[in-house]
Amino acid sequence: MDVVKKSHWWQSDVLKWSVIGLLGLLVGYLVVLMYAQGEYLFAIMTLILSSLGLYIFANRKAYAWRYVYPGMAGMGLFVLFPLVCTIAIAFTNYSSTNQLTQERAQEVLMDRQYQAGKTFNFGLYPAGDEWQLALTDGESGKNYLSDTFKFGGEQHLKLKEADAIPAGEKANLRVITQNRAALTQITAEMPDESTLTMSSLRQFSGTRPLYTVADNGELTNNQSGVKYRPNNDIGFYQSVNADGNWGNEQLSPGYTVTIGWKNFLRVFHDDGIQKPFMAIFVWTVIFSVLTVILTVAVGMILACVVQWESLKGKAIYRVMLILPYAVPSFISILIFKGLFNQSFGEINMMLSSLFGIKPAWFSDPTTARSMIIIVNTWLGYPYMMILCMGLLKAIPDDLYEASAMDGAGPFQNFFKITLPLLIKPLTPLMIASFAFNFNNFVLIQLLTNGGPDRLGTTTPAGYTDLLVSYTYRIAFEGGGGQDFGLAAAIATLIFILVGALAIVNLKATRMKFD
Structure with missing residues (x-):
């Protein structure tokens, strides 16, 4: 006897397609609205993600993708879309003086x-x-x-x-x-x-x-009689001389135009940008490598110490050593900023009493970089110590017993057994730590703000700046105007560099451990 399954009203195809149709109309309205407002990237992104979502949830053959789609949509919305926007801005003159469209810039000038x-x-x-x-x-x-x-x-x-x-x-x-x-x-x-x-x-x-506009888009200053034409190479209305050549005067605000590879070429051809960029890149790599080496070394050694069976009060030591990891990093950074104060900090008071020296932690490039590495090691070692404590549990005791029978000491056990067995599982985490510290903006911003500053540069740059903080200063602290286009170009280069370094590290790791 066949059993006829009754479907509820909310499971009917009519309701399903009605809801899908309404959502489609809503998405279409939003896309048209975004396009009309000039938000082309938002409109394209909304259209793509919404179309995929409606197709997946409407087509029975694509039901399996319903569990993957939210993650894919999130990655597209929060990773790929900002990346595409950043790359797009890198090819424009977008800045504090060039944010408007040409039509809007003309309206602002005509209102004067x-x-x-x-x-x-x-x-x-x-x-x-x-x-x-x-x-x-x-x-x-x-x-x-x-x-x-x-x-x-x-x-x-x-x-x-x-x-x-x-x-x-x-x-x-x-x-x-x-x-x-x-x-x-x-x-x-x-x-x-x-x-x-x-x-x-x-x-x-x-x-x-103040201005009148001609049919060809030319503006005339009614006071001085000077004529201005839109210069699409630089994104400004620029004065025109009697011979028809461009003058020196530009009207602000300007407007956004596509300038091609000019921002990228500035990074490599402008000495005021190229020299600090290369110096900051080298320092960023050194800082990231040293941080990984020191945090792993300190964390591994402390993990071995607190796992030592003869050590009494191991639980207390573990809690004390893990405490820096429990305190929010921005609080620890601000505390260290006070401790390293050259005139009133406790660290200089101790050094002055013991050795008669007071290092200029914030004004001397070498000591400022040393301070950055010391503070970052303090912030990062607890994480590595916790990982090593867990990995040490997985090393068989038989290896140490056999080593003891051969007369090996603690140092031989560490370098011959412990270190090789810990490095391999730690390698992916070390690569992730390198990538994180390559873009460790919070540490630099709160502790030194990139200082001490470099002299003779076109853009604001400091000796402790990482590439990410250097990019931030170009985008939001530029003395001649916030240059978002140049900052986006440098951010694109950072993305390429970090990706390339990660790939090289992964390949080197595979060759070493395969």
């Missing part, structure tokens, strides 16, 4: 005005819960009065000639200052149809647009 025509003294007079604007011509003494109005938003007030200003006390300077934002949005139209706007806390003046 300059003072022209007569200047009138103004006063505000209360009329119940409203106000009246009164203008006085200083030359002829004529008075002009508006209808009553309330503050708020853009307003166009028509003024009429009046025999006298209103009776009563006019608003003082404090009231005008408090309502200055609203007053700047008022346009006063005189009887001769000329318009005035607020030019100071006591005056209204005639204003005119």
Whole structure:
């Protein structure tokens, strides 16, 4: 006897396809909205991820992919998309002065005005819960009065000639200052149809647009008569000389344009960037390698010590040695910053008392780098110690017993048995530690902020800067403007370098242990 399975209403194909259709319409609307706002990368990413999701959850043959899709979508959204955006920005002139589109930059320039025509003294007079604007011509003494109005938003007030200003006390300077934002949005139209706007806390003046635009997109300064054309090579409206060549003057804000490989070429051709970049790259590699070596060495030695059977109070030592790992790193870094203070830090007080020296930890490049490595070793050894403690448990005791029968001592056991058996499983973690310290931004930012600074560089750079902190300073601390395009180019190079070094390490490891 066949059993007929009853399907619930929420399992019907009609409901399923209705929901999918609604989601499709919503996604389509969002994609069109993003595209209209000029967010092309967001629109493409949303379209791809949403289309894949709808296909996987609508097609029975793709049901197995439902368990993989969330991870793939997360990787695409939080890893691949930022990477693609960074690479895209690297090929543009995107910076603090070049953030807008050309159309928006032109709108900003066209909104600028300059003072022209007569200047009138103004006063505000209360009329119940409203106000009246009164203008006085200083030359002829004529008075002009508006209808009553309330503050708020853009307003166009028509003024009429009046025999006298209103009776009563006019608003003082404090009231005008408090309502200055609203007053700047008022346009006063005189009887001769000329318009005035607020030019100071006591005056209204005639204003005119600073620029006029021609059909070919050329801007003309109405005050000086200078002409400006959009220079798409640099992303600015630039002045044009009488002979048609480019002048030196540029109008800000600029606009974003694609400049090709110029940011990458600047890294290798501009001495003010190339020299600090190469020096910082070498220091970053040295810092990462030394950190891995020292943290593994200290962690491995301490793990062997606390695993020593004859040691009493092992549990207490373990807890004390693991404590640095339990404290948030940014707190430890700030504490060390105080300990290494040259004038008042406890470390210099001890060194001065014992040896009569006070190292300049933050102003001398060598001591500053030494301090960075010391602090990072302190922060990193507990993790390696915990790993080694677990791996030591997996080494058979028979190996040590056989070694003892052959007359081997503790040091021979360590270098002949312990070290070789620990290094192999630790190698992937050492590579991961190298990659992490290659981009250890928090340590540099909180402890030295990259200092001491290098002199004679085009971009801000310090002797303790890593590539990641150097990139941050270019992007957000540039003296000549935040250069996001150059920072993105360097970030792209960092990605390539870290990936290449990781591949080399993995291949070297395989050749060694295969």
